[in-house]
Amino acid sequence: MPAAMRAEVSAELPTGVRRFAVDALQAEPWRNGAGLTRTVWPHAVDGHDLWRVSVADLPEPAAFSCFPGRVRRSVLLRGPGLVLGAQGASWSFPQVGSVAAYPGELPILAQPPQGGSRLLNVMADRARVTPLLQVDDGPASGLRLPLPSILMVLSGEADIGPAGAAWGTFGAEQGLVLEAGLPGPLSIESRARPLVWALISFQMS
Structure with missing residues (x-):
């Protein structure tokens, strides 16, 4: 079965776990009209x-909205070469999987490369939540994921699920939202390289 078709197959998931694909999410324009976002x-x-x-699509230079009291974490999904700048500081994203952390209060200006960029964004209430973001590559086994969390393939393709009982094949920009119900450790088995994946978890203060 071709990879593009295999990635769409749904597997039975435990309660509290759901699958997503970024391109299947509804796109909404930013308030300033400079980009699109998918929640x-x-x-x-x-x-x-x-x-x-x-997930934000940045086709051209754009100003981010300010979010006082929030922390922000970002991971590059597409368009190596993205640069964010604000008040004399800058954050660069040289490759898919590059990560940056910055305050939500800052008036950020995004400078995407020609052809645009796609950025995974995490915003959290600074007083109540600490978001943790880990990017890794290659297969993994015996992963005991913290809850709540998101596990997402950034590039490549992988089978994800309990050892010997994968929930399905996940392509780039597809993943799992995990709120509860994990039966035990998970495995990530590579099907297409380069495999890069991200784990986002949330610690309550």
């Missing part, structure tokens, strides 16, 4: 937003 996981408690994970 992967908004999480609120008692009407208060604790964190939001989304």
Whole structure:
């Protein structure tokens, strides 16, 4: 079966675990019209937003909105060469999987390369949540993931799930939102290289 078709196959997942593909998420324009965003996981408690994970498409230079009281983490998904700048500071993304951390209050200006960029963004309430972001490559086994978390393939293709019982094949920009229900350690088995994946987890203060 071709890889593109295999990546769409749904496997039975435990309660509290859901699968996503970035390109299948609804795209919404930014308020300033300079880009598009797709929401992967908004999480609120008692009407208060604790964190939001989304993907931004940056076709041209664009100003980010400011989010006071938030911490931000970003991972490059497409378009090596992206640079973010604000108030004399800058953060560069030389390759897929490059990571940056910066305050939500800063007026960020994004300078994507020709052809644009795609950026995975994590925003969290600084007073209540610490987001942790890990990028790794290659296969892995015996992974005991913290909950709640997101496991996402950035490039390549992998079978993901309990050892010997994968939940399916995941291509680039596909992954799992894990809130509860993990049966035990997970494995990531490479199907196409270069395999790069990210784990995003949230620690409550």
